[in-house]
Amino acid sequence: MAQAAKATEGITSFRYRMTGEVPMEGRVDAEAEMSVKPLAMIMKMTDEDQNRNGLDEIRLMDKVMYADGGAQVAKASDGKHWMKFDWPALGADGRPSGGRVGDWQVDKDPAAESAFLAGSQDVEKVGAETVDGVRAAHYKGAITLGEYRKSLKSEDAATRERREKSLDQYARMGVREITMDMWIDGEDHTKQLRVRGRSEWGRLDLTVTFLGLGKPVTVTAPPIGETIDLTRAAKGRQGD
Secondary structure, rough: HHHHHHHOOOOOEEEEEEEEEEEEOOEEEEEEEEEEOOOEEEEEEOOOOOOOOOOEEEEEEOOEEEEEEEOOOHOOOOOOEEEEEEEEHHHOOOOOOOOOOHHHHHHHHHHHOOHHHHHHEEEEEEEEEEOEEEEEEEEEEEEEHHHHHHHHHHOOOHHHHHHHHHHHHHHOOOOOEEEEHHHHHHHEEOOEEEEEEEOOOOOEEEEEEEEEEEEOOOOOOOHHHEEEEEEHHHHHHHOO
């Protein structure tokens, strides 16, 4: 587990599939490409009924998020179906607050989360299994967010910041303790992880399968003629 946690520190770009259920968001079914440095992401939803926002695609580049609302948004916006949100303009921390328009999904860093079990004292090896055609060792354990946060004190500042950001995302959902299954391949990379927990807003049961590591991620902004800037409107509704 410690070797797998160490291996995540050098991963700055990856592709992954994400399926399951998340408090406040509901059903999640998507595929994404993400770059941590610089921060960029493109996520495509693969289930039309997957969440309450009804989004088809999310793009993040240069701290600007674009969300494709499809026909529902186009109908109310003279055919413009892309919504633009300028993160720095929304607040001091440079990101939206709350569960607005894919806020939780868009900058989720599953590579950082794959280090969670390294801080747990309750880990067991379940066995060896094949995941997406790759042979991997299966581990299972549980940890509270507080326990894991304490275990980060010995990490360098950059690693601690990256992993604490993932902890904060679960804290905003109201999840305080998680059970995690991890599948680690022969190169000490996490091939798949499953996170489960509960909060007052619902059940968390999310599986992330890594499809590729280390390839460049290219994200382009949608056409201006198809985009409506909702930054000012979103800023006005923060705190609702």
